[in-house]
Amino acid sequence: MSSVNASECLTIDGVTIIRPSAEHSSLFENVLEEVGLTADMAKSLSSPRLIVDLSNVKFVGSAFLGRCILLQRVLQEREGGRFAIANMNSFCTAAFSVAKLDTVLAIYSTTTDALAALKNP
Helix, strand or coil: CCCCCCEEEEEECCEEEEEECHHHCEECHHHCCCCCCCHHHHHHCCCCEEEEECCCCCEECHHHHHHHHHHHHHHHCCCCCEEEEECCCHHHHHHHHHCCHHHCCEEECCHHHHHHHHHCC
């Protein structure tokens, strides 16, 4: 996926994992396209299963929270589509909790846990 130029992107067992680079430790509206977190990217995945690994991310803005909902919706519109977030620090965890997104999104402590959950239908 050439659109992901500021992130590490890999596919394991049919699950795409996007990990924004350390230079994008703050995921605000102005960098979401640059790191490849777009609806078009989600639509173009050959297998509609995606994990966003936040291990390099220190801060998230409201635009990122909204983008997560969008990505989940786009992926769930496809057969077998699934979306998860992994490796959040305490600030990110609090942001998702305050927005009540921890009740509607699949959030995992590690990418390994998210991968195990998403690779099984």
